[in-house]
Amino acid sequence: xxxxxxxxxxxxxxxxxxxxxxxxxxxxxxxxxxxxxxxxxxxxxxxxxxxxxxxxxxxxxxxxxxxxxxxxxxxxxxxxxxxxxxxxxxxxxxxxxxxxxxxxxxxxxxxxxxxxxxxxxxxxxxxxxxxxxxxxxxxxxxxxxxxxxxxxxxxxxxxxxxxxxxxxxxxxxxxxxxxxxxxxxxxxxxxxxxxxxxxxxxxxxxxxxxxxxxxxxxxxxxxxxxxxxxxxxxxxxxxxxxxxxxxxxxxxxxxxxxxxx
Amino acid sequence: xxxxxxxxxxxxxxxxxxxxxxxxxxxxxxxxxxxxxxxxxxxxxxxxxxxxxxxxxxxxxxxxxxxxxxxxxxxxxxxxxxxxxxxxxxxxxxxxxxxxxxxxxxxxxxxxxxxxxxxxxxxxxxxxxxxxxxxxxxxxxxxxxxxxxxxxxxxxxxxxxxxxxxxxxxxxxxxxxxxxxxxxxxxxxxxxxxxxxxxxxxxxxxxxxxxxxxxxxxxxxxxxxxxxxxxxxxxxxxxxxxxxxxxxxxxxxxxxxxxxxxxxxxxxxxxxxxxxx
Numbered sequence: 001x002x003x004x005x006x007x008x009x010x011x012x013x014x015x016x017x018x019x020x021x022x023x024x025x026x027x028x029x030x031x032x033x034x035x036x037x038x039x040x041x042x043x044x045x046x047x048x049x050x051x052x053x054x055x056x057x058x059x060x061x062x063x064x065x066x067x068x069x070x071x072x073x074x075x076x077x078x079x080x081x082x083x084x085x086x087x088x089x090x091x092x093x094x095x096x097x098x099x100x101x102x103x104x105x106x107x108x109x110x111x112x113x114x115x116x117x118x119x120x121x122x123x124x125x126x127x128x129x130x131x132x133x134x135x136x137x138x139x140x141x142x143x144x145x146x147x148x149x150x151x152x153x154x155x156x157x158x159x160x161x162x163x164x165x166x167x168x169x170x171x172x173x174x175x176x177x178x179x180x181x182x183x184x185x186x187x188x189x190x191x192x193x194x195x196x197x198x199x200x201x202x203x204x205x206x207x208x209x210x211x212x213x214x215x216x217x218x219x220x221x222x223x224x225x226x227x228x229x230x231x232x233x234x235x236x237x238x239x240x241x242x243x244x245x246x247x248x249x250x251x252x253x254x255x256x257x258x259x260x261x
Numbered sequence: 262x263x264x265x266x267x268x269x270x271x272x273x274x275x276x277x278x279x280x281x282x283x284x285x286x287x288x289x290x291x292x293x294x295x296x297x298x299x300x301x302x303x304x305x306x307x308x309x310x311x312x313x314x315x316x317x318x319x320x321x322x323x324x325x326x327x328x329x330x331x332x333x334x335x336x337x338x339x340x341x342x343x344x345x346x347x348x349x350x351x352x353x354x355x356x357x358x359x360x361x362x363x364x365x366x367x368x369x370x371x372x373x374x375x376x377x378x379x380x381x382x383x384x385x386x387x388x389x390x391x392x393x394x395x396x397x398x399x400x401x402x403x404x405x406x407x408x409x410x411x412x413x414x415x416x417x418x419x420x421x422x423x424x425x426x427x428x429x430x431x432x433x434x435x436x437x438x439x440x441x442x443x444x445x446x447x448x449x450x451x452x453x454x455x456x457x458x459x460x461x462x463x464x465x466x467x468x469x470x471x472x473x474x475x476x477x478x479x480x481x482x483x484x485x486x487x488x489x490x491x492x493x494x495x496x497x498x499x500x501x502x503x504x505x506x507x508x509x510x511x512x513x514x515x516x517x518x519x520x521x522x523x524x525x526x527x528x529x530x531x532x533x534x535x536x537x538x
Contacts, residue, residue, distance in 0.1 A: 104317075
């Protein structure tokens, strides 16, 4: 199992300003955990929140193999991320004070509202027989795609490019309502075999992916070309073309490719 | 499709607020207690604060917009007070960093148990209320046109400038229709500059919001301002409808006899961007 990821900011933004996050963990037992999150650009510190979310949910899934099967357990992990955010934010505010850059009046209302992000996490467990069991949980419109024999087998949780809108489900760092979060979590699992591929994508790339697949194209080929070689510069140039041609919304882009080889 | 250009730091847009500062602005608004000048200054300060918060990121406020506030009364010129006094179009980051002062104001918020509790908030001030002199609306619109013309020549592909004129309606330096048309003749690849008018009347007449005809308007001043107003672009109509404000296909960016709530709502709808990147 080979994993690789690429992350590119919106056109006109620096890599530091990218508010997507990706995190991949190879567990000693041979399984792989991967997560992507998309921080909402209206928020302050959305990238930091997205990063904390991906780390927290992969840790939770590593420690408890039911987290990605059970919406309530996944929601509990999201609440834990929010609790960790409280501590992180206190340190951030103290650091700003220490650097003589206290929180400005225009930052405070957004800090009070807390950052928002979508999140998707997946686990891949390879069996000695060659079968890989996978499970995924998501809140919002970051997507997982499963490909086999140059075909798209599964898209989750969104199955059509038309289904993307401007109001995806989001996890707020101050939301402690586990029941509410659980109602918005979607989870699914399946099996895969050698040669299959998985792509975890944030929304703009996912919408492009589904649109291209619906037109009979094979978008995974182009993506795999960049992920397999880790060609960030080539991917950035290719994205600029896709955006300029109106094929993809100008948004932060993240992809994690899990190649079962 | 027009009025759909992306607004980014590389492709910013601009707002020009024209604020009537004539002596009649000391009258109370819509038959109520508050002076028109106070209500208008408060609304603009609130809007500038909300814009700053909306565009705030960790590294500061992003310059998605440049903003001018032009007062017209005993003179025509920048209505900024404090460090920005005398400036016309100012990048939003500088607006956020340089209010004249930050006041503490109290407001009541829900206490979570069904009641209200008083809390203090920081209220930055850039524009003070002024009510002095005549109403040189033609000169004010000419000043706006000059800013718009320069902006469009420097940003030919950008989201068109938006001019918001807040007035009690009676131009004293001629018919403003020609000067208003002049503003709207400046066009980017994304559309013509937009001119919206807000008529704050002292009369206790029924408010009219985003009308598509002038038949319900009570006087010639209101009808003139209606005729000077641009059609609301589709995304603003959509946002108005989301806010529960009816706005048909031919709705104009015009509000008559606004109270403070509809004034703030007008500014919010009139400055709503399609897409900030």
